[in-house]
Amino acid sequence: MNWRKLIRHETILAVLVVVALIILGNQSDKFLTVDNLLNQGRLMTEVGLIAIIMTFVIVTGGIDLSVGSILGLVAILLGVFWKDLGLPLPVAIALGLLVGTLAGAVNGLIITRFRVPPLIATLATLALYRGIAEGISQARSVRGYPDWFFVLGQGQVLGVPTQLWILGIVALLATIVLAYTTWGRAAYAIGSNETAARFSGLKVDLTKLAIYSASGFAAALAAVIFVSRVSTTRSDMGTGLELDAITAVVLGGTSIFGGRGTIIGTLLGLVLIQTLKNGLSLAGIKSDGTIVLIGAALILTILLTNIFQRNGNR
Numbered sequence: 001m002n003w004r005k006l007i008r009h010e011t012i013l014a015v016l017v018v019v020a021l022i023i024l025g026n027q028s029d030k031f032l033t034v035d036n037l038l039n040q041g042r043l044m045t046e047v048g049l050i051a052i053i054m055t056f057v058i059v060t061g062g063i064d065l066s067v068g069s070i071l072g073l074v075a076i077l078l079g080v081f082w083k084d085l086g087l088p089l090p091v092a093i094a095l096g097l098l099v100g101t102l103a104g105a106v107n108g109l110i111i112t113r114f115r116v117p118p119l120i121a122t123l124a125t126l127a128l129y130r131g132i133a134e135g136i137s138q139a140r141s142v143r144g145y146p147d148w149f150f151v152l153g154q155g156q157v158l159g160v161p162t163q164l165w166i167l168g169i170v171a172l173l174a175t176i177v178l179a180y181t182t183w184g185r186a187a188y189a190i191g192s193n194e195t196a197a198r199f200s201g202l203k204v205d206l207t208k209l210a211i212y213s214a215s216g217f218a219a220a221l222a223a224v225i226f227v228s229r230v231s232t233t234r235s236d237m238g239t240g241l242e243l244d245a246i247t248a249v250v251l252g253g254t255s256i257f258g259g260r261g262t263i264i265g266t267l268l269g270l271v272l273i274q275t276l277k278n279g280l281s282l283a284g285i286k287s288d289g290t291i292v293l294i295g296a297a298l299i300l301t302i303l304l305t306n307i308f309q310r311n312g313n314r
Helices: 009-027 034-059 067-084 089-113 118-137 147-154 162-180 182-192 194-199 204-230 241-251 263-282 287-312
Strands: none
Touching: 009 263, 009 287, 034 067, 034 162, 034 182, 034 204, 034 241, 034 263, 067 089, 067 118, 067 204, 067 241, 089 118, 089 204, 147 162, 147 204, 162 182, 162 204, 162 263, 182 194, 182 204, 194 204, 241 263, 241 287, 263 287
């Protein structure tokens, strides 16, 4: 067996996760309890859903900064559709998911039809969608949802939080699509060399449009789960969430220049970030110290990967 084949970015990240669990578990008796770990799973679901689809976006060489604003917009509209317009809650949820998908499709159209760089396009829609959400909400929040709705964000299935099942299913489907389908191979090809991908006959614009639409859908699904978990809607929901998702994807080994990345790497990055946040908080370390350590973990992981890859190529 060639041991160098085992030294992948994901392997290094998995080792760091185990080391972090052992060290932080020794700092607090509450850290490695089942209740605490399941609760942390609940808290990372919204970011996880967005990060999984963000992996596709970044693999193509793009970026989506608007996902946090889409989450806030869909959260507000969910309350408006149900409370103000009197629609049945299932219909309101379906409309919210549709709006989120359309918001992602708008990003895709701006990028593919008008050739606007993804960073600029989604930075503009970040402000646009957040502004619409705040304009609609007028600083009001919506409460009083029926009990069945809280199953999504507060319930359990077979002792595991409902949203973790959803996250697991989405992660499994995304892994299959990215690794084993023509859509996944097209995403890698676009990120590696978009011009070559076009000459090869790949439907570059259609693939990008589908991926940005999926990113909007993921943000909308995260919004529904978020509202169910906190029992209310506010226009500032999801603020800064896009940075958490991008950090998890990059920490997981996806190249910001496109062409490389895996879903398992993103999930490991997500788990490492949540582990550090929770473990350091229980150990009494302030939030600014936690941010510093997460940044250090990001740099350390990238450096170790580069060192091993460089030695492996010699």
